[in-house]
Amino acid sequence: TEDGIDLHASPGEGADVELWVFGSSAGPSAELAGRLGLPFGANYHVSPATTIDAVEAYRAAFRPSRVLREPYVVVSADAVVAEDDAAARELASTFGHWTHSIRSGHGAIPYPDPRRTPPLGEAERAAVEDRLITQFVGAPATVADRLDSLRKVTAADELVVTSVTHDHVDRLRSYELLAREWGLPRLLAA
Template sequence: MTTPLSVLDLSPVSEGATARTALRNTVDLARHAEAWGYKRYWVAEHHFVGVASSSPAVLVGILAAATSTLRVGAAAVQLGHTTAAAVVEAFGTVDALYPGRLDLGLGRSGQRRAEALKAVAERNNQPAPPRRETEIRDGVVIPAPFDPSGLLLSPRLSAAQSVLQQPGALSPAFDQQVDDILALLGGTYRTPDGIELHASPGEGADVEVWVFGSSAGPSAELAGRLGLPFGANYHVSPSTTLEAVEAYRAAFRPSSNLQKPYVVVSADAVVAEDDATAKELASTFAHWTHSIRSGHGAIPYPDPAHTAPIGETERAAVEDRLITQFVGAPATVADRLDSLRRLTDADELVITSVTHDHGDRLRSYELLAAEWGLPGLLAA
């Protein structure tokens, strides 16, 4: 395999463990990923749930200090919770100490709740669109779409949003925030009344800006129009990944950053020595995903050793995530991932592997790296 692999880490808190342990595990995994030949190590941003990746800029700085060649970054900073200036100054601070290794991924999840409210209002009294059935294209499962409106409208999410913003604060449009970040990094920022502002640190930082998206919507189009690399979230929204990638490529315009489109596609994967062991390690993924989909937020990752099988109703609510998880022996998972790569024509795949035991998670990434032929293990 020649396509690079990277890591997406949520710093999951395992049942019976703590956020401190989860963060130490993240640093340990990053060091191993560097040795095994993974190209990048990205952390996600989540709040008030059973994962420890709530402060991506801080965590990226810690990971940059713990590694030497690995690219580290966020996938993605949620701009609805912060400002363009805060993001540029934070990542500029890390880049000043560890230059040329940072990826600044940008996402609009913080703004999606307002969009969901508007969509639900517009959908009232309208006939429901025909349901698309699950299909398999060239060996890749494209499931029926999941309707996220219930999740995005949950009272718990609303409470979290209220805490993550100052009272009365209104987030600018996502495209405006991305433009502001690029201007602050490039030294061309002006306020609406024409006053120059220069971020220090931040201006001139050698930070690679990415946009992440789950569908053929504003994020994919914006990434293409600005000539930025694009992350397509198959592990979050597998039913709409192909449309997102197509929309990005259709909108792409060459820029000083990229002369041609660059796409990374994400995937959930659990690898073990054999298929049966991998399935056992992944058996509580359904419980964990259901806790997210139900609006309660991710629970600490359950231990398969003493967790009862999930109920049929709960399983049905997360079936699209289960049938699109890559679980099995190294050859099994690598073959399926290669099918995803071919179908999406991805330039890179980013893998998120979650297990209860940290040793099993390390082994999952190590086995996949060896099967894929990453340079770190080839040189060992």
């Protein structure tokens, strides 16, 4: 670095790696990214109540650098998109189970199959409600409109969207439907 500090990134050692700072509050991560003039990723899907504060803290602390002349904000969101709202709700119905599994120390994989998983119990649902309310679930236009509202409210330069579903095909379809709604080009699979 320009401060004489050696940085090592594995497995990207020697690559021209772009450094980003991610955070979910207006704390040290947002301020550090701003002071160093680096891009900042605000984790809406982790902490929706603090996202705007995090972005504002980053922008307030921002100092131009060799990397950026102006602040650059990315906001992350979980979204499940299907042909209609009901189908999307079905695909997303076990997100709470998956989140509860992670929080209870059982891990993230495998993601539960909505066709074979009973509804969450009241206590389990209460334990993951904060994550359930952060999901954007529905038909392409529904989700695109809600994500656009998130982008506007946070003044984000970009959104990072993840889709968590049981079947990989459903996840790819979710991305495809959202991309089509946004008018993005279709990319060929590798």
